[in-house]
Amino acid sequence: MATGRTHRPATRSRGIPEATVARLPLYLRALTALSERSVPTVSSEELAAAAGVNSAKLRKDFSYLGSYGTRGVGYDVEYLVYQISRELGLTQDWPIVMVGIGNLGAALANYGGFASRGFRVAALIDADPSMVGKPVAGIPVQYIDDLEKIIEENGVSIGVIATPAGAAQQVCDRLVAAGVSSILNFAPTVLSVPDGVDVRKVDLSIELQILAFHEQRKAGEDGGVGGADLPSAAAVRAAAPAAVAASPASTAGRKGPDGDVPAVMPA
Amino acid sequence: MATGRTHRPATRSRGIPEATVARLPLYLRALTALSERSVPTVSSEELAAAAGVNSAKLRKDFSYLGSYGTRGVGYDVEYLVYQISRELGLTQDWPIVMVGIGNLGAALANYGGFASRGFRVAALIDADPSMVGKPVAGIPVQYIDDLEKIIEENGVSIGVIATPAGAAQQVCDRLVAAGVSSILNFAPTVLSVPDGVDVRKVDLSIELQILAFHEQRKAGEDGGVGGADLPSAAAVRAAAPAAVAASPASTAGRKGPDGDVPAVMPA
DNA sequence: ATGTCTTTGTGAACGCGTGCACAAAGATGA
DNA sequence: TCATCTTTGTGCACGCGTTCACAAAGACAT
Ligand SMILES: NC(=O)c1ccc[n+]([C@@H]2O[C@H](COP(=O)([O-])OP(=O)(O)OC[C@H]3O[C@@H](n4cnc5c(N)ncnc54)[C@H](O)[C@@H]3O)[C@@H](O)[C@H]2O)c1
Ligand SMILES: NC(=O)c1ccc[n+]([C@@H]2O[C@H](COP(=O)([O-])OP(=O)(O)OC[C@H]3O[C@@H](n4cnc5c(N)ncnc54)[C@H](O)[C@@H]3O)[C@@H](O)[C@H]2O)c1
Numbered sequence: 001m002a003t004g005r006t007h008r009p010a011t012r013s014r015g016i017p018e019a020t021v022a023r024l025p026l027y028l029r030a031l032t033a034l035s036e037r038s039v040p041t042v043s044s045e046e047l048a049a050a051a052g053v054n055s056a057k058l059r060k061d062f063s064y065l066g067s068y069g070t071r072g073v074g075y076d077v078e079y080l081v082y083q084i085s086r087e088l089g090l091t092q093d094w095p096i097v098m099v100g101i102g103n104l105g106a107a108l109a110n111y112g113g114f115a116s117r118g119f120r121v122a123a124l125i126d127a128d129p130s131m132v133g134k135p136v137a138g139i140p141v142q143y144i145d146d147l148e149k150i151i152e153e154n155g156v157s158i159g160v161i162a163t164p165a166g167a168a169q170q171v172c173d174r175l176v177a178a179g180v181s182s183i184l185n186f187a188p189t190v191l192s193v194p195d196g197v198d199v200r201k202v203d204l205s206i207e208l209q210i211l212a213f214h215e216q217r218k219a220g221e222d223g224g225v226g227g228a229d230l231p232s233a234a235a236v237r238a239a240a241p242a243a244v245a246a247s248p249a250s251t252a253g254r255k256g257p258d259g260d261v262p263a264v265m266p267a
Numbered sequence: 268m269a270t271g272r273t274h275r276p277a278t279r280s281r282g283i284p285e286a287t288v289a290r291l292p293l294y295l296r297a298l299t300a301l302s303e304r305s306v307p308t309v310s311s312e313e314l315a316a317a318a319g320v321n322s323a324k325l326r327k328d329f330s331y332l333g334s335y336g337t338r339g340v341g342y343d344v345e346y347l348v349y350q351i352s353r354e355l356g357l358t359q360d361w362p363i364v365m366v367g368i369g370n371l372g373a374a375l376a377n378y379g380g381f382a383s384r385g386f387r388v389a390a391l392i393d394a395d396p397s398m399v400g401k402p403v404a405g406i407p408v409q410y411i412d413d414l415e416k417i418i419e420e421n422g423v424s425i426g427v428i429a430t431p432a433g434a435a436q437q438v439c440d441r442l443v444a445a446g447v448s449s450i451l452n453f454a455p456t457v458l459s460v461p462d463g464v465d466v467r468k469v470d471l472s473i474e475l476q477i478l479a480f481h482e483q484r485k486a487g488e489d490g491g492v493g494g495a496d497l498p499s500a501a502a503v504r505a506a507a508p509a510a511v512a513a514s515p516a517s518t519a520g521r522k523g524p525d526g527d528v529p530a531v532m533p534a
Numbered sequence: 535a536t537g538t539c540t541t542t543g544t545g546a547a548c549g550c551g552t553g554c555a556c557a558a559a560g561a562t563g564a
Numbered sequence: 565t566c567a568t569c570t571t572t573g574t575g576c577a578c579g580c581g582t583t584c585a586c587a588a589a590g591a592c593a594t
Contacts, residue, residue, distance in 0.1 A: 052457040089483030103374040113472040182478040211449040216356030
């Protein structure tokens with residue numbers, strides 16, 4: 001089962017907090033922009049503003065990497081770019097494979113952001129024979145049967161899945177069996193992988209649903225008992241969505257004994 | 268994954284924890300699958316396994332919504348689908364606009380996951396005149412000049428940005444000014460928005476960099492001083508990436524005084 | 535009714551992440 | 565050399581999220 005997270009073996013002294021790791025790419029992007037403008041140094045305050053985070057948090061994040069700043073001055077931009085890149089492993093070349101070259105997969109393959117940070121698309125793989133050989137973003141699509149060979153020959157350890165949901169677990173299993181140990185999954189499915197394999201997911205639908213939750217709250221909580229935040233013209237619009245569900249207010253009570261459940265959600 | 272929050276200063280007493288909200292769509296998806304298979308009830312243990320989370324966490328999450336379970340039996344699938352949908356605001360119809368219909372924007376427009384949960388693409392908007400009127404996913408692309416009018420007429424409060432990074436902030440400002448109060452951003456930029464506006468971002472490049480970090484760690488930390496984690500065959504492959512940076516081990520020491528910084532990161 | 539068995543709902547403990555606030559470090563100028 | 569000023573690095577407290585563990589609730593059988 002994928003859930004099996006074993007406890008951390010006692011004192012892990014060398015680990016960088018996960019939350020910090022997730023922010024490093026953000027800092028790196030801001031620093032790269034500064035570097036391109038030939039800015040020599042930057043203070044934690046400035047950089048934090050550019051990255052959209054708290055400056056104390058940024059300083060603490062950097063403190064996990066070491067003492068790379070100079071008090072009274074700030075951080076050397078170029079040096080910090082290098083240190084973060086090294087910490088993230090971007091000074092290496094990471095060959096990746098992408099499986100499922102449909103609408104999304106093709107868009108991803110065309111995305112420049114891949115190649116710009118040490119990631120190299122080693123292969124595009126699809127199960128549709130009519131697509132094999134057709135170049136996407138200058139790279140010919142290869143057939144799924146060769147997946148293991150491709151991974152082996154290119155030493156691939158990172159895979160991207162952009163297949164339909166139904167095929168994702170199967171593709172995942174093959175990737176893992178072939179030696180891939182990090183997977184970025186775009187299919188709306190929970191992948192189960194053995195220990196030692198990292199999976200990250202990008203899920204459009206989930207993001208929208210989270211936004212909808214907050215949007216609904218902005219619209220609804222006008223007469224709330226607690227503090228009434230949220231002035232702004234935005235709340236005005238949010239209060240008038242296209243169709244308001246006419247659910248009885250008493251629904252909050254107890255559970256209806258039998259099937260009085262409204263039929264919602266087509267799929 | 269994707270993250271990114273903006274406001275939340277006040278003490279929210281009546282709120283569902285943010286972490287819980289982020290998991291509700293996951294539960295909903297698993298429940299919908301069960302519903303389609305006509306499964307009447309499900310235990311927290313089963314559902315947790317399907318959603319890839321801890322069962323205690325799932326129960327606590329549901330407890331924020333109310334007591335919708337039956338002890339000794341589990342949860343009524345249909346009823347729970349309805350409750351979660353309602354909580355997330357999915358019983359409403361949410362019109363959304365998508366700005367920037369390029370490679371990614373077109374793929375997103377074609378994605379079925381939008382429409383399946385109450386989200387309706389009200390308009391596709393682009394700044395390229397040669398693209399205006401061309402149908403994408405059956406919806407004709409409209410010109411950016413009409414953005415305000417489109418938002419107004421459709422009562423749109425959720426916007427998706429898939430433009431190049433350089434245009435994102437500008438587009439964001441116009442969306443917000445026109446009344447949009449939730450934004451899903453695919454451009455690799457930090458958007459600044461006024462209070463009351465939620466921004467979530469999906470960033471491909473960041474996800475890959477996080478994976479690379481862990482991948483590097485799996486490969487490198489074999490002789491670490493602390494506990495030696497990570498056995499597994501995956502580490503074997505990870506230990507042999509395409510190009511290993513030949514960095515001296517002593518780099519961990521102090522900061523080199525002058526510009527000995529290697530030239531990395533093309534862009 | 536009563537007992538047994540299953541599963542929920544939650545109290546409590548713990549660890550992680552965040553942000554404040556400040557001492558220490560170092561630059562800069564007189 | 566010394567004083568001043570800026571900015572880092574971090575100790576500390578706090579709140580959130582996770583997980584354990586278990587009493588209570590209810591189904592079901594007898
Ligand atoms: N398109 C989007 O914007 C978007 C957004 C979020 C999530 N997703 C998800 O991403 C996935 C891809 O979406 P899409 O719009 O590109 O779909 P698509 O149908 O256009 O593309 C899917 C591709 O996967 C290939 N494929 C199918 N089975 C395969 C297998 N077993 N092995 C290898 N390749 C296989 C198909 O041949 C096809 O080329 C879906 O799961 C979708 O839900 C898409
Ligand atoms: N393509 C991907 O897979 C991918 C992945 C992650 C992130 N991104 C990001 O998403 C964005 C879009 O990527 P893409 O590959 O689709 O790029 P693209 O160049 O194919 O499409 C960009 C579209 O935005 C339109 N546009 C430009 N300026 C605009 C403006 N001011 N208002 C409205 N529309 C405008 C352009 O006309 C074009 O149609 C980029 O920021 C990219 O970095 C893309």
